[in-house]
Amino acid sequence: MSEPFRRGRGVKYPVPIRILHWLRAVLILGLIACGWYMAGRAEDDPTAGILYPNHKQFGILVWLLALVHLTLRWRYHALLPHAPETLKPWETRLSQAIHWLVIALTLLTPLLGYAMSSSVIDGDGVPFFFLSHVPEFLPKNDTAFALFQTLHRYCAYFLLACVVLHIAGAVKHRLQDKGGETDVLPRML
Template identity: 35%
Template sequence: MWRNSRRGWGWPVIVMHWLSALAIVGLFALGWWMTSLGYYDVWYQLGPWWHRSVGVILLVLTLVRLAWRWSQTAPQAHGTRNEQRAALVGHVLLYVLMLVVMISGYLISTADGRGIKVFDLFEVPAVISGLKDQASLAGEVHWYAACVLIILSLGHAAAAFKHHLLDGQDTLRRMIRPLR
């Protein structure tokens, strides 16, 4: 149940997948909403605090998820050879985009040399700061990569439903509960 098998994912992968999905959708919605806030709005400071804190936690979760994925067996892939290739490329792109979004967010937040306070529990130091137009360039990358990530995530979900509803495969079920 804890480890992956050739038939299905273990609980750690399933939990990390759904926590990541929830965080990504929530962060995108919060980020988009934050762009409409006025200076005197209560959420003008609180929104970015939540956004950065959850973003750092998601970065750690993603790194743990990648380490777990590389150390475990992956379930047998479904579909044709082309569908399996597309799934592999899609998963790699999802992980790359997640990392690009989070690293660019880090570069935005630390451009002024201050670290990121994560829920006021600890601080992630500013390792890279003061680069020319760092916040602006990282902001552009952050926004467009986040948009592509959301679009690709929707395609990922659509493919899971296609495999479940049209092909009758257990692709979606095995991301909901471990199959042995």
């Protein structure tokens, strides 16, 4: 693609990346809310039979979508808009760090959730939509389960913090710079 296409106001992300961005946003926020709700419930809560399997399979879906996202970023690399040149250097570095942390955490958090489910004694396995179950590769171990549970929880909270910073940055630039070069929200709409 030519350089004028890649730079300037009004440059949007390719449609597949925009769709994937909003789909992942809904799934991630939904999974965090569901996880938060589940963590406050007793193990014999009647909603556990619905929430836990769905949390697991949508977590696997988020992991797969993170892989798709990386593939699309690689495929459309030449079409991705640059960071606005008027951003302060620290804003550019923070934005890039948050984006890569979100990608990394959407890969890591579901893997830790899988490890937690795979290592729990008396677990139901890891369902995934129309497949009966994702194979469990880890041995059953209460100590490993507790470790993976803690790591999964902290990664989810860290992911939430990154999402909040991402949203705050977009809103800040939208409200402060509406229509300006650093108003980056239209690039993802």
